[in-house]
Amino acid sequence: MIYHTIIIGGGPAGLMAANVLEKNNINYLLLEKNEKCGKKLLLTGGRRCNVTNHLSIRDFIDTLTFKHKRFLYSALTQFSGQDVIRFFDLHGLRLVLENNFKYFPETEKSLSVLEALIKDIKPNHIKYQQAVKELHQEEDIFKVVTKTDVFYAKHVVVATGSNSFPSTGSSGDGLVFAKHLNINYFPFTPAETHIYSSQIKSSYKALQGVSLPKRVVTIKKQKTSYQGDLLFTHFGLSGPVVMHLSEFIYADIQEHGSSLLTFSFVDKTKEEILEHLQSDGASYVHKQLESFTTKKIIDVIYETLNIEKKKVAETKKQDLNRILDMLTAFEVVIDKVEDKEKAYVNKGGIDTKVLDPKSMEVKAIKHLYFIGEVTDLHGPIGGYNITIALSTGHLAASHIINHT
Numbered sequence: 001m002i003y004h005t006i007i008i009g010g011g012p013a014g015l016m017a018a019n020v021l022e023k024n025n026i027n028y029l030l031l032e033k034n035e036k037c038g039k040k041l042l043l044t045g046g047r048r049c050n051v052t053n054h055l056s057i058r059d060f061i062d063t064l065t066f067k068h069k070r071f072l073y074s075a076l077t078q079f080s081g082q083d084v085i086r087f088f089d090l091h092g093l094r095l096v097l098e099n100n101f102k103y104f105p106e107t108e109k110s111l112s113v114l115e116a117l118i119k120d121i122k123p124n125h126i127k128y129q130q131a132v133k134e135l136h137q138e139e140d141i142f143k144v145v146t147k148t149d150v151f152y153a154k155h156v157v158v159a160t161g162s163n164s165f166p167s168t169g170s171s172g173d174g175l176v177f178a179k180h181l182n183i184n185y186f187p188f189t190p191a192e193t194h195i196y197s198s199q200i201k202s203s204y205k206a207l208q209g210v211s212l213p214k215r216v217v218t219i220k221k222q223k224t225s226y227q228g229d230l231l232f233t234h235f236g237l238s239g240p241v242v243m244h245l246s247e248f249i250y251a252d253i254q255e256h257g258s259s260l261l262t263f264s265f266v267d268k269t270k271e272e273i274l275e276h277l278q279s280d281g282a283s284y285v286h287k288q289l290e291s292f293t294t295k296k297i298i299d300v301i302y303e304t305l306n307i308e309k310k311k312v313a314e315t316k317k318q319d320l321n322r323i324l325d326m327l328t329a330f331e332v333v334i335d336k337v338e339d340k341e342k343a344y345v346n347k348g349g350i351d352t353k354v355l356d357p358k359s360m361e362v363k364a365i366k367h368l369y370f371i372g373e374v375t376d377l378h379g380p381i382g383g384y385n386i387t388i389a390l391s392t393g394h395l396a397a398s399h400i401i402n403h404t
């Protein structure tokens with residue numbers, strides 16, 4: 001039998017595409033590698049699943065960091081974060097706004113999100129434990145080969161995800177299909193993950209556990225900056241600002257062998273602090289500085305620079321400069337970014353230039369679509385990635401319906 005459409009992969013992207021096809025009574029089949037759908041979805045948002053966020057389409061796109069982000073305009077216009085909220089509402093699951101930014105299911109369970117996505121799909125439309133091994137085009141028909149079966153379809157939607165958390169089934173298979181079909185792609189690399197620093201492990205052990213709110217962290221060579229909360233860990237650095245910068249730090253390390261980051265421990269400039277210190281020459285420098293940050297940080301600075309704690313008037317100008325430089329422009333070397341398999345998201349995937357932004361269809365191969373994280377589209381933590389998966393899934397399936 002020849003199916004109208006085969007969807008490969010039952011994550012949020014594939015399941016949303018299935019919902020659209022189901023509603024339109026299409027003779028389709030979803031092939032899922034695992035014994036159940038949405039294994040990664042279940043892990044998301046600390047098992048609470050941050051489904052989407054409250055941003056307008058323009059703000060959503062503006063926040064993304066890759067150059068071709070406008071590609072998403074059509075998908076989000078056709079199915080936005082607000083449409084995501086409406087979809088779940090219609091499927092019996094209310095999404096609740098948290099901290100005026102992220103939407104989580106009112107049940108606080110990612111399982112509810114998966115259940116809502118799967119609710120309307122007829123059981124005979126999903127085949128489990130069907131890992132697709134090969135995808136061929138034979139004239140107007142696609143041949144989809146799994147370990148045990150061969151399926152045929154007029155349209156194929158690839159929704160196999162990236163290479164992050166491969167134990168959930170997302171093991172980069174979509175790029176294998178792309179390679180075979182001569183479709184351009186970028187290898188998956190880590191994004192939204194932790195970074196390692198042997199310098200922190202050896203020289204700044206005392207800072208482990210220190211958490212600094214709203215730091216502007218800059219990658220020195222790239223001059224890329226981002227602001228957010230920062231955390232010193234036993235292996236290096238973490239926190240939202242680091243997660244967000246991790247893909248750029250990875251690129252910097254690939255190019256230069258390591259990456260130099262800089263940030264200030266305090267909210268004041270060096271000049272402001274100098275002025276403040278000079279207004280009270282009889283006071284101790286370290287005591288004054290502790291009022292801007294923590295004792296622990298000031299102790300580490302004095303120990304690292306091997307400077308004796310003295311009064312302002314007694315501290316050499318050169319020493320004062322070194323202390324203030326370290327306080328306001330701390331530098332740290334990063335040697336490694338967490339592997340792509342352990343990163344929350346992957347950069348890379350199907351080159352968006354080969355896809356039609358109005359449909360997610362491969363321009364050179366009619367009736368073949370790539371959706372979700374298998375494409376070179378990703379966002380920061382905060383509901384962006386599931387929204388991208390749902391929105392591109394909706395767009396591709398709607399295009400299939402409207403052009404049949």
Ligand SMILES: Cc1cc2nc3c(=O)[nH]c(=O)nc-3n(C[C@H](O)[C@H](O)[C@H](O)COP(=O)(O)OP(=O)(O)OC[C@H]3O[C@@H](n4cnc5c(N)ncnc54)[C@H](O)[C@@H]3O)c2cc1C
Nearest residue numbers: 009011012013033044045050132161169372373383385386
């Ligand atoms: C721990 C963690 C937490 C996260 N939290 C959030 C969050 O709160 N909010 C957010 O927006 N994003 C979050 N993300 C990112 C988000 O989960 C992904 O971006 C999203 O799941 C991508 O959806 P997808 O459908 O494209 O791919 P996936 O969810 O990866 O689904 C791909 C599916 O395809 C199947 N598959 C793969 N290869 C084959 C094959 N050859 N044959 C058949 N089936 C195949 C897989 O088994 C899988 O079911 C998180 C990621 C992780 C790892």
